[in-house]
Amino acid sequence: MLFTRLAGVSRRLQDLADRVPGACAVCHAWPSRRICDACAARFAQPAWRCARCALCVPAGVDVCGACLKSPPLQDASLAAVDYAYPWADALGDFKFRGDPGWARTLATLMRSTPWVEPALEAADRVLPVPLSTERLRERGFNQAALLARELAPHKTDPSTLLRLHSTEAQSGLPRAERLRNLSGAFVVEPSRAASLSGQRVVLVDDVMTTGATLHAATQALREAGVAHVTAIVLARTGMD
DSSP: OHHHHHHHHHHHHHHHHHHSOBOOTTTOOSSBOSSOHHHHHHHOOOOOBOTTTOOBOOTTOSSOHHHHHSOOSSSEEEEEEESOTTHHHHHHHHHHTTOTTHHHHHHHHHHTSTTHHHHHHHOSEEEEOOOOHHHHHHHSSOHHHHHHHHHOTTTBOTTSEEEOSOOOOOTTOOHHHHHHHHTTOEEEOGGGHHHHTTOEEEEEEEEESSSHHHHHHHHHHHHTTOOEEEEEEEEEOSOO
């Protein structure tokens, strides 16, 4: 219920913003959408990425060496851009400065990424990575849920994958410590677990750093019998 109200507020704010002329957040061209076509073309060029972890790899390489050695739990990972200028600034406005109106612009960028449309079409459900109750109360919205709603409004299900507790700040921690922090953090809502068996799921988040959060979320889905998991994120950092 809370998510539905927040999503409705976000859509109304976005609809209002779309009707009011504004300037591009990057080059300040006016009138423009939040990111003008020229800046999107300049800063969101498609990159060759590992199919399993979405790190940039040389052209022609499908799976990076690290994933060949130790494959992630998710079957595929897709990222629209690197976590760099101007997308890091946009995400900062979106998440930390209370501007949910970014959701539509960033989701459009994600949807235009190669293989994202087919993944969404093949999915039975699109699940946003959930926030803890404390973080949701603090922020006022879950950025992953807003992105998922824009990507696939009729498939998005924010109530099946739950976060049981918050974790200490993950920034700067290596993957092993992040995995320890996130152990047991996610669970499938018990009354919905049986319905996930054999399904194809898309997991949506805003940023992928070491992949620890997506690993923990995917683990909970695998335990419920999910057959295939594709992770879709806006931005991928260079950290493995």
